[in-house]
Amino acid sequence: MLDNLKTERVMAEEDIKISAKGVDVFYADTHAIKDVDVDIQNRAVTAFIGPSGCGKSTFLRCLNRMNDTIDICRITGDIHLDGNDIYAKDVDPVQLRARVGMVFQKPNPFPKSIYDNVAYGPKIHGLAKNKVELDEIVEKSLRRAAIWDEVKDRLEAPGTGLSGGQQQRLCIGRAIATAPEVLLMDEPCSALDPIATAQVEELIDELRQTFTVVIVTHSMQQAARVSQKTAFFHLGNLVEYGDTDKIFTNPVDPRTESYITGRIG
C-alpha cells in the first residue's frame, strides 16, 4: 500500500503538464477563483466538476489565457506549462493557444466548409507546406475526431449544416488539427444528445493517448467515465483533487461527498 502510494507520487511529479499555484481570478469586484493549486498530469484526462458558477470554466479558461479577451477579468498566481510561466511577459497568448487548444460548450463551427473549418488552424500556423499535406492533416484530424466517415463525401458542405453531435466532433477535429499538446474542453457534451455524448466520450478516451485533456463537466457520471483525475470546485475554491476513483468512492471532504451524492449542487 505504501509502496503503491510512493510510486504514484513519483509518477505524478515526473509527469506534470500544467502546474497551477495560488491562482486567483477576479471579475471586476467578484472573486471568482480563490487560491487554487492544481497539477495536471500529462496524457491523462482531468475532469473539473462542481455546481454551476463554482468557477470551473473560469479556471479552465485561465489555462490558455482565454480570459485575456475579457476586459474586466484579472488573474494572479502562477500557471506553468512544462515548467514555463504562461503569464510571463514574453509569452504570446496566440502561440500559447496553439499549444493549448480548446473545445467549447456550444459547438461553434465557422460558417465555412467542413474542410476549411479543419484547415483553418493549420493554415494560420503554417503547419502544411502544400495542399497535399493540408489534405492529409484534415483527413487525419477528422479521422481522430471519429467523424471522417460521416463527412468524407461532403467536405465542401458548410460545417454549420451538420447535426449538433457532428458539429462538436468537427470542432474537436478542428482543435486537433493545430497539433496542440493540451486540449481544454468546456462542457463539450452539454448541448448534445446521449448518443452523440457517448461518441464524444469515447473520443476523449481515445485522445488521451496523445493529448493532455482537461474537461469541465456538470455530469458526475461523465467525469467518472472519462477521467483519471478529478477536481471538485465549490464557490471558487478547489475543495478536493485526486484520482477519480478515490474522489467518487471515498471523498475526504464532506462537501465533495454531499455533491457526489446529490445533496448540494
Add this chain to the structure above:
Amino acid sequence: MFGLSLIAVLICGVVFYFSARGKARSLAGENYAALHSRPNYHGFLAFLVSTLVGVAVLVVVWVAWGSFIESRFVTHITDAQPDLSPIEVELVINDARALSEGGIASKTDALRTQIASEMRGQTALHHYGTMVLALIAAVFGGLWCLKNGALGWRARNRSETIVRRLLALMAVIAVATTAGIILSLIFETLNFFNNIGWQVHKFLFGTTWSPLSGVHDGKLDADKVGAIPLFAGTLLITVIAMLVATPIGLFAAIYLSDFASARVRAWAKPMLEILAGIPTVVYGFFAAITLAPFLRNTGESIGLSIASESALAAGIVMGIMIIPFISSLSDDVINAVPQSLRDGSYGLGATKAETIRQVVLPAALPGIVSAVLLGISRAVGETMIVVMAAGQGANLTANPLEAVTTVTVQIVMLITGDTEASTAAGPAFTLGFTLFCVTLLMNVVAQRIVRKYRELYD
C-alpha cells in the same frame, strides 16, 4: 370655427367618459366583480362613441353644407351674369368671401358686395349650425352608451373593437397612400411614353437630354429625352460616393466593434450618428462652397482642370453623408456575429486580425453587403448635394472632374422651372418612377440578404 367645434365635441366626449364611468361604479356598488368591464372601459367606450359620432357628423355636415352654399352662389352669379366662365365665377366667389371677411378683393362691384353680404349670414349659419348638429350627435352617442351601461355591458370588448378598427383604418391610409403614389407614378409614366409615341427605347437608351427644348403643342421630341446622360451621371457620382463611404464606414465599424475600448465606443458611435443627422442641404453647400473650390484650386496647382461643379466634389461629400449608414449597419452585423465564433478562432491560436478577416467578416458579409446596397440606394436618391454641387447640364462623360447631372437634379429642374407643369411633369414623373424602381430593387435585394443572414444565426 371648425377647430372650435372639434374641441366642443371632445369636451362633450370627456364629460360622457366621466358620467359613464360614474354610472358603472354606482351600478357595481361594493361588488366590482359583478361588472363585466371595469368602469374605466365604460367611460372609454362612451368617450369613443360620443366623439367619433360627433366628429363624423361634424366633418360630413361641414363639407356638405359648405358645398351646398357654394353651389347656390354659383347659380346666383350665373343667373346674374350668364357670360362668365367657371374660373371667373370662382374669382367672384373668392372676392366676395374676402369682402365678407373684411379682406382685400381684386374688384368690388354690386354683385360682389351683394354676395358678400349674403355670405356673411350664410357662413355664420353654416358654422354654428354644424357645431350644434355635431354636438347633438355627440350627446346622442354618449347617451346611448349611458343608457346601455349595465352590469353585463361589454364595454371593454366594444371599445377594443373600435380601437382595433381605428388602427386598421390608419394602416389602410398609410398603405393606400403608397399605392396611390405608385399608381400616379405609373399613370404619368405611361402618359409620357404615350406623348413620345411609345418610343420607350429612346428614353432608356437615348444620349441627348433636353426634354423641354423640343416641345411642340405639348408634344415632346422623342430624340431629346434620352436619359442615358442622367443615368451615367448618377452612376458616376454613386460610384465615387461608395468608394469613399464603403472603406471608411466598414473599417470604422470594424474598429468600433472589435478594437475600440468601451469608452471610445461610447462617444465615437454617437458622433458617427450625428453625422447621419446633418441635413443634406448642409452637406450640399459644404460641397459647393468649401470642397468644390478647394478641389479646383488644388487641381489648378497641379495642372488639372477641374470644373467648379464636379462629380468628384458631389461624390465625395455624398460619400461622407453615407459613412454613418454603412458604419452603423456594419457595426450591428459585426456585433451580431456570435462571440463563440471569435472564441473558437482565438482558441485555435488565431490572432485578432486573422479572426476578423477569416471568421468575423465572412460571417458578417451578407449584412455588410446589404448595408452597402442600402447606402447605394441612398446615394441614387440623394438630391440636395447634387443639385448644389454636381451641375445641371446633361453631359455624357466618365470623367469625374467634369460637371455631370443626375436623375434627381433633372427632376428638380423640371419641376421648379417655369415651363408649364403639364409638359414638364411627364419626364419628371418618368424619371421618378425609374428611380423608384431602382431603389426598390436594391432595398428588396438588401432585405433578402439580411433575412437569409438572420436565419443562419438565430
